[in-house]
Amino acid sequence: MISSIGIVFSWISFSLLVILFFNKKKYYTEILVRINLFIQVFLFCLLEVGLFLNDFSVSYIANYSAKSTPPLYKFASLWGSLDGSILLWNLCLSLFMYLYLKLYKNTSSDLDIKIFSLIMIFFVGYTVFSSSPFAGCIELAAIGCSNSTILPFQELVTSSIGRGPNPLLQNHPLMAIHPPMLYVGYVGMTMPFVAATGRLYSKQGRSNDWVEVAEKTTYIPWLFLTIGITLGAAWSYEVLGWGGYWAWDPVENVSFIPWLLATAFLHSAKIQKSQNTLLNWNYILVGLMFLSTIFGTFITRSGVLISVHAFSNGNIGTYLLFGMLLFSLIFIVIGSKNIDYFSKSKKIDNWFGKSGFFVYNNIFLFSAALVVFIGTIFPLIYETLYDRQITIGRSYYDIIVGPLLLILLGLMIFSIKLPIKNLNFKKWTDENNNLINSSLILSVFILLYLNNSYVLVVTVAISVLLIVLTFKNFYKNFRGQKTNITYWTGQIAHLGIAIFSLGIILNVSQSYSTEKEINSFEEFSFNNQTYFVYDSIEESLPEKNVIKLPISNQSTTKFTSLNIFKNSSQQAISSPAVFRTFLNDIYITVKFIDENSYKLIVRNNYGIFIMWIGLFISSISFLPRLKKYEK
Amino acid sequence: MKKNFIIVLLGIGLIVYASTIIASRNTIYYYTTSETLEINISDSERIKLGGFVVEDSISKDGGFTIFTITDGNKDIEIIFDGFVPDLFQENMGVILDGTLNNDTFYADDMLVKHDNEYVSSDGETYNVENYSE
Numbered sequence: 218m219i220s221s222i223g224i225v226f227s228w229i230s231f232s233l234l235v236i237l238f239f240n241k242k243k244y245y246t247e248i249l250v251r252i253n254l255f256i257q258v259f260l261f262c263l264l265e266v267g268l269f270l271n272d273f274s275v276s277y278i279a280n281y282s283a284k285s286t287p288p289l290y291k292f293a294s295l296w297g298s299l300d301g302s303i304l305l306w307n308l309c310l311s312l313f314m315y316l317y318l319k320l321y322k323n324t325s326s327d328l329d330i331k332i333f334s335l336i337m338i339f340f341v342g343y344t345v346f347s348s349s350p351f352a353g354c355i356e357l358a359a360i361g362c363s364n365s366t367i368l369p370f371q372e373l374v375t376s377s378i379g380r381g382p383n384p385l386l387q388n389h390p391l392m393a394i395h396p397p398m399l400y401v402g403y404v405g406m407t408m409p410f411v412a413a414t415g416r417l418y419s420k421q422g423r424s425n426d427w428v429e430v431a432e433k434t435t436y437i438p439w440l441f442l443t444i445g446i447t448l449g450a451a452w453s454y455e456v457l458g459w460g461g462y463w464a465w466d467p468v469e470n471v472s473f474i475p476w477l478l479a480t481a482f483l484h485s486a487k488i489q490k491s492q493n494t495l496l497n498w499n500y501i502l503v504g505l506m507f508l509s510t511i512f513g514t515f516i517t518r519s520g521v522l523i524s525v526h527a528f529s530n531g532n533i534g535t536y537l538l539f540g541m542l543l544f545s546l547i548f549i550v551i552g553s554k555n556i557d558y559f560s561k562s563k564k565i566d567n568w569f570g571k572s573g574f575f576v577y578n579n580i581f582l583f584s585a586a587l588v589v590f591i592g593t594i595f596p597l598i599y600e601t602l603y604d605r606q607i608t609i610g611r612s613y614y615d616i617i618v619g620p621l622l623l624i625l626l627g628l629m630i631f632s633i634k635l636p637i638k639n640l641n642f643k644k645w646t647d648e649n650n651n652l653i654n655s656s657l658i659l660s661v662f663i664l665l666y667l668n669n670s671y672v673l674v675v676t677v678a679i680s681v682l683l684i685v686l687t688f689k690n691f692y693k694n695f696r697g698q699k700t701n702i703t704y705w706t707g708q709i710a711h712l713g714i715a716i717f718s719l720g721i722i723l724n725v726s727q728s729y730s731t732e733k734e735i736n737s738f739e740e741f742s743f744n745n746q747t748y749f750v751y752d753s754i755e756e757s758l759p760e761k762n763v764i765k766l767p768i769s770n771q772s773t774t775k776f777t778s779l780n781i782f783k784n785s786s787q788q789a790i791s792s793p794a795v796f797r798t799f800l801n802d803i804y805i806t807v808k809f810i811d812e813n814s815y816k817l818i819v820r821n822n823y824g825i826f827i828m829w830i831g832l833f834i835s836s837i838s839f840l841p842r843l844k845k846y847e848k
Numbered sequence: 849m850k851k852n853f854i855i856v857l858l859g860i861g862l863i864v865y866a867s868t869i870i871a872s873r874n875t876i877y878y879y880t881t882s883e884t885l886e887i888n889i890s891d892s893e894r895i896k897l898g899g900f901v902v903e904d905s906i907s908k909d910g911g912f913t914i915f916t917i918t919d920g921n922k923d924i925e926i927i928f929d930g931f932v933p934d935l936f937q938e939n940m941g942v943i944l945d946g947t948l949n950n951d952t953f954y955a956d957d958m959l960v961k962h963d964n965e966y967v968s969s970d971g972e973t974y975n976v977e978n979y980s981e
Contacts, residue, residue: 587863587867588867591864592867595872595875599872608876610874610875610876616874617867734911808930809930816911
């Protein structure tokens with residue numbers, strides 16, 4: 218039943234979008250967009266109802282949920298695999314379409330809505346023609362469903378028990394919320410794309426109106442991407458038990474690429490608005506931002522790369538490639554129509570003034586995005602050429618991206634107060650003499666206390682200087698009500714990044730680990746602390762077996778655990794016991810259990826909490842900007 | 849305008865070239881067991897080795913798990929020091945991380961094919977190339 222209703226309504230949604238694409242009357246546009254939003258919300262709820270009712274006649278539910286799955290993870294199963302996540306994707310798209318129509322619609326033409334509906338036709342089309350989350354099950358597998366139909370009102374079979382979601386997805390609540398955050402970020406990138414192409418197609422956009430709208434519509438996706446990436450890193454750290462937070466995994470990379478591009482655009486858009494320069498570059502950035510999200514989905518979902526985020530392969534790969542071609546074509550055609558407009562872009566005169574620094578910012582952010590992109594596709598190209606599978610070691614990224622980000626951090630120091638004309642470096646150093654000296658002294662002091670390397674020295678000195686200067690600036694110049702919100706939120710975001718950099722450089726340079734072999738009721742010492750290991754406790758939950766090992770230091774007891782999932786094809790997950798302090802985490806995981814003896818990996822991870830603080834500050838710094846989200 | 853365009857293209861070209869060079873120096877290979885016959889690697893070089901666990905080959909010795917993997921042509925004995933995933937069993941495809949020493953592979957990290965799909969009990973064609981895609 219749910220299967221048929223879902224399929225029929227997907228069809229209706231698809232037809233409405235086609236009508237919207239060809240529709241000429243403004244009056245109907247609004248109605249169609251509203252109905253479409255309503256249907257997408259309905260479809261989302263319908264699949265959730267199916268998940269909670271355990272309707273295993275729906276192939277997706279039989280394959281990615283189970284009776285024993287706890288409610289939160291049942292809810293999250295909707296986006297746990299490809300077909301369902303496209304449903305969430307469509308819901309976000311229709312929400313943004315509505316928002317766009319309400320706030321930013323181009324008043325003189327409706328081409329932007331047409332482009333928007335075309336993009337949505339593309340994604341809804343996938344659920345209609347290729348594979349639907351509502352597809353009914355027509356052939357059972359041993360567990361779950363092996364064959365399904367995308368037509369409604371078919372003779373369906375019901376499996377008695379579902380397969381359950383990927384165990385990685387049901388081990389921590391963070392996993393339930395981090396993908397939707399990233400989705401909102403990804404899908405939101407559609408808005409600036411539509412704003413730019415839609416407005417530049419009509420003559421009216423050839424003022425800088427398009428860049429203003431494109432900039433504002435980037436705020437929401439930027440915020441959600443930042444939060445999504447942060448939560449993903451936190452999840453990786455808290456759950457996967459490998460002691461790290463960022464692995465340069467292809468799937469992490471493809472969320473980082475749009476983030477870097479969007480960050481570049483947020484900067485260069487400002488320069489276009491104030492100095493009417495970089496017009497063509499901004500157009501290219503907006504296009505790449507959108508295309509990189511589709512590329513990201515292609516990489517994640519088509520199974521072309523080996524990754525911890527592996528998803529099953531479908532025909533979505535070719536479909537998305539086709540989409541990328543189609544949207545690139547639209548982008549290029551509209552761009553080439555505007556060659557005259559772009560050629561009006563002013564030259565950059567002051568390479569050491571405001572515009573110059575913004576260009577440097579863009580060069581380094583864009584280079585970082587390009588480097589990450591190359592690292593992500595390199596194994597693919599290599600395999601095609603030499604027929605051999607490889608992965609890129611993380612040293613590749615450490616060698617290139619690290620220094621790029623360090624230079625960006627250095628540039629932030631000058632962002633505090635930039636003259637339009639060239640900056641007088643001598644005057645600048647004179648003005649900030651005391652602070653520069655004291656931050657140098659402070660970093661030398663820190664270095665005496667820690668193992669040092671020159672990267673550490675440079676990073677600490679720059680971060681500390683940036684933090685101190687930002688505080689000084691805030692203290693001297695912040696004037697409450699009548700302040701420039703964009704400027705100050707930007708400064709706070711920079712402050713967050715500086716704190717984050719301190720955390721990450723401490724983490725990279727100071728952390729160390731060791732292996733301990735130990736029996737129950739014994740103690741070991743690590744980093745001047747004694748830890749006592751109790752006996753392990755086995756727990757059997759409906760969906761998994763957990764072996765918990767309590768470990769305590771003088772003040773608290775934490776558990777490190779092995780989670781072994783039933784009714785699934787996945788490996789066990791070793792989750793850490795983390796003893797947190799401001800400066801460092803003691804992070805303990807079980808490597809091996811044999812009766813009452815254990816092999817533990819004990820890590821001393823520095824700077825983690827400082828990193829979270831920095832990322833948190835950067836993320837929330839954008840909240841005040843959302844108030845400016847009106848026309 | 850034209851001059852800027854050329855500078856931008858040159859810049860991008862430079863980054864692509866440099867990245868590709870650095871990337872090719874930082875690759876980690878996956879070898880099949882047969883491929884180990886042809887390659888020359890030192891005892892200490894870490895590689896990734898993929899294959900399928902041979903039936904009746906799994907045994908335990910203290911903290912170590914000893915088993916054999918194959919790609920159909922060549923068997924290699926594995927001495928594995930680490931946590932054995934629940935999914936680990938006969939005929940299962942694995943990727944191991946470690947060092948090769950006189951036809952014995954010392955591994956401390958294991959990746960069992962993880963996917964949303966089940967491996968059917970009657971057995972698909974086991975092929976390392978298919979499996980690791």
